[in-house]
Amino acid sequence: MARTEGRETTSAVAIPESTLGVGIIGVNPTWGWAATAHIPALRALPKYEIRALSARSAESARAVGQAFGVSSVFSDHQQLVMQPDIDVVVVTVKVPHHRELVSAAIAAGKAVYCEWPLGRDLDDARAMAALAAEKGVRTVVGLQARQAPAIEFVQQLLRDGYVGEVLSTTMVGVSIAGDALVQPNAYMLDKTNGANLLTVPFGHSLDVLSHVLGEFAELSAVSDVRRPLITIQETGERIVKTAADQIAVIGTLTSGATASIHIREAVAGGTGFLWEINGTAGTLRITADAALPEIFPLTVAGAQGRDEPARLAIPAALTQKWPSVASLDRAPAFNVARAYAAFAADLDNGTHTVPDFADAVRRHEVIAAIETSAASGRRVKA
Secondary structure, three states: OEEEOOEEEOOOOOOOOOOEEEEEEOOOOOOOHHHHHHHHHHHOOOOEEEEEEEOOOHHHHHHHHHHHOOOOEEOOHHHHHOOOOOOEEEEOOOHHHHHHHHHHHHHOOOEEEEOOOOOOOHHHHHHHHHHHHHHOOOEEEOOHHHHOHHHHHHHHHHHOOOOOOEEEEEEEEEOOOOOEEOHHHHHHHOHHHOOOOOOOHHHHHHHHHHHHHOOEEEEEEEEEOOOOEEEEOOOOOEEEOOOOOEEEEEEEEOOOOEEEEEEEOOOOOOOOEEEEEEEOOEEEEEEEOOOOOOOOOOEEEEEEOOOOOEEOOOOHHHHOOOHHHHHHOOOOHHHHHHHHHHHHHHHHHOOOOOOOHHHHHHHHHHHHHHHHHHHHOOOEEO
């Protein structure tokens, strides 16, 4: 018997106490977020070992096993979650399937890392969070922008009083190209699938703002579909889009600060991502190439008094916090790897430094409030 993460599991080979066995559901051998981010991230961390993968068919499962050198492959997710040497199940499939797969992993007593958004809607998210709490399993949701060194640096500067009292904050950014999509992302055009501008670029941006400055207390929102027909690149087919491509929110944070966020689909020459935090003593300016702070590298600039903002160097203590993942810097896997590293430390120390399903529910609650405000034209409590 080998003891892993507080549980006894049977295995032919003794498992080091510190090693976490990982099974990933939803892997493609040539593209996708599992191949781009999760697998490189996990391979950079000695605390983890990828022990099983699953795909949509037996043929796909064999292909991913060969591509990534993993011998245990499945076309049935139930088989994967029941493997005794799997401690953490990672769910990287499209959002409409999250609840079924996450629920199976929780029922098997596994810790779960699920990509964001957690569910198609607030009800989905609440159901998964409640099940995880009932079963007492640890969870992670893929809001990894919180682990970006630049975000930790901004938090440090705010604690040190760099801007004084925060008076207001403004965030503006662009998302994916507005007139065409590749076929695998076509499902994002349908609002009911739960993966769209509001939940993904806006959701990640909202999360990092709220993580740093606190939650919205009240808000007013406007959303619109300004480009209702989208071309599928591979086929030229034109598809009707029901998900909003313009979302603007203004409101008051629990601290009393005024906050505004406007995320929209790509505009030629438009600002990729700009986030300003304005205070009584200074300003911080965080920038990136797009409104996906969880993926794109962030830069930090600051000014105190009436000075012009100048770039601030992120301390090495933050960028090198997890030395084994330093080689992934500026790659999509970087913040994912930092989230995994922090989760392993949480499990060892009994801490909670990475966002879990309860945090995801809070984010879904604010998104639901945005939808309510936009539909009704009223200011609502968040």
